[in-house]
Amino acid sequence: MRIAMIGTGYVGLVSGACFSEFGVEVVCVDKDESKIERLLRGEIPIYEPGLDKLVTSNAEAGRLSFTTDLKEAVKGADAVFIAVGTPTRRGGGHADLSYVYAAAREIAEAMDGYTVVVTKSTVPVGTGREVERVIRETRPDAEFDVVSNPEFLREGSAINDFMRPDRVVIGAETDRAREVMRTLYRPLFLIETPILFTSLETSELTKYAANTFLAAKITFINEMADLCEKVGADVHDVAKGIGLDGRIGKKFLHPGPGYGGSCFPKDTLALVQTARDSGAPLRIIETVVDINAKRKRQMADRIVEFCGGSMQGKTVAILGLTFKPNTDDMRDSPSLDIVPALIDAGATVRAYDPEGMDEAKKHLDGVVYCSGAYEAMDGADALVILTEWNEFRSLNLTRVKSLLKEPAMVDLRNIYDPKQMADQGFRYQCVGRPLRKAD
Template structure:
């Protein structure tokens, strides 16, 4: 089949490349001429493990083509995917659909033969209906179909998620679309992957509901981690005990500093706005959003507590900046709120990330970036582990400690076993484990090294906690 993909962002580039890997001819189109020129040279705008190899291989065979011309992309296309961004509208929370509607209008103008127009972007319920109306103002009824085919790609494992998915969801309203989409996803049907055919609106809602549920699950275990710290037990044991129940499952039960990325924060807000438009209350999702935002900033208080209550003038090293490993995505990353809060309390920040520092530097100010993690922690008063990259997990803890001024670690991902870090000489604060007591000697060393006064209890309970 010939496939056109409108948009070469994360979803469009991964989807188009994988469709080409199945043997289809795919033309990816984007208005950004510089991005297209870079893609033609094999330079990718995003970091995703395994993607570069697939792009280079399929581009070399001619199955994967990049262009700025939607007319070229649409010529003879059987299926056209809309894979443009749907960012939240500032101050509103609902999805900005201007790029989707703009793509629909351009597709209608360039369409030569019957094609199935598939919305792959994450969109609110009813967007497919609106796209159909836009195209119908230019093309006669029956000369096109509109379907919904939401993506369920996890950054860092997107290739496997596309080629070996848990399921494929397709929302269709006519038999022509059903037949063409069945041919397109034939390789997965042969592999006995569940292909769920629904109404178009159901497919749109499935995407938002899936992400809202996973965000809620993350927030649930994060709040229980706080309880574990107070009652003196380990959230890892708790997660194992409840996760082995097949009705619950073990996925997304790893406690941390809060969820981030391009999907969960955006999609939960968009789902809430959709519910409000229809007069429905989604209280669980509302509380999930509020709890997650509060948690990100509250992580800075764990750092304050770990160093004795005051970070003013201290140097804090941050290991890991992206919202998760194996991606360069900094959108809604917990590290952002953490660093901004610590800076507001007077801390100096040094940071390291294997691939995310370029993107982070566009957002963060007054942060010293280090390619070498050991240089990042040099003369630091504390180190905070925010993203559990494998390269960070493999660091030599003894060497790490030797480079630091004070051996204080706040491990927000439990990336290092507490026992191993303590054996290396660290005083460790982790997530969902009994809260350690900071000795007067360690506290005194921290502030003496930085020429600081002892901090009163009021700092811990007053102004600092308002952040």
């Protein structure tokens, strides 16, 4: 079986590499010549654990290739996946679908037989129908079906999520299209992965419903953490107490500075706009969006207050800049709001991130970038943990104390235990847990 993957961003590259691991012949296409040249040299443009080895092994086996020639890639393909970006449009929350429709037109011009055109990009309800219309308008004689197959990949564990998913959702409305998709996903049938076949609209909405529900869950536990601080409760115990309820589940109940990344921020906005346009506004998700935006600024204010109410002449060490560990993705990371707010308040910011420094430099000016965690905290007035990378979980606290002007830490990911920090003599602040004063 042969497929073309249009777009070598996060979704396209991971999906293409994983399909090739299944034994499918995959051609990944991108207009960015420099990106394709890097991939042909074996260089991976994104950080995702294990992806470099997966790409290299399948390229060497001849199952995975890269090109800028869309026409040649689509020619003879059983299925063509659209995996291009759908960023938030300027001036509103709608998803920008221009790249999707442009890809659809090019695919239409290149098809030379029956082809299943699959939208892998996250797209609003109705996009599949419009893709179908675009292709039909461009090539009235084309023989094709449009399918929706949303991705549910978590950055940092995307390969495992693809190979052993909770489920696969496929919006396909002809037997022929369903059979092509069944053949593609046959390896997952063998491990009894639930495969849900639906209509196009249902599949498209399922992706948004999943992401916005998780965003709401994160927002809920963040607000609960604020209440815990007021009443003296421990949000971790509250999370465990409700998470053990099978109807709720324990995942996404960890408090922090707010959600970020490539999916939750833009998908919540896009669903809010779709709902408003459809005359069925989603008040819960509108509130989630508002609360999350405000929370990041509140975290900056919390750091300022912790530092005595003024940042003038203060130096802050920031550990972690990406929106989550095991990725170099800076999109909508809390650091993009928190760090500039601290600099605007007069602080000098020294920062370190294991994988996100190059990306961070494109977005954050005025930061002193350091080569390691301990270098960042050398001479700082306070240490702030923004991203819970593993290497930050077991810092040498004796060394940390010796480097900081005073033993002061704001832990926005609750990596450390308040009692341990008090016993070590730290002035310590976390999220939603009772604190002990240092002796």
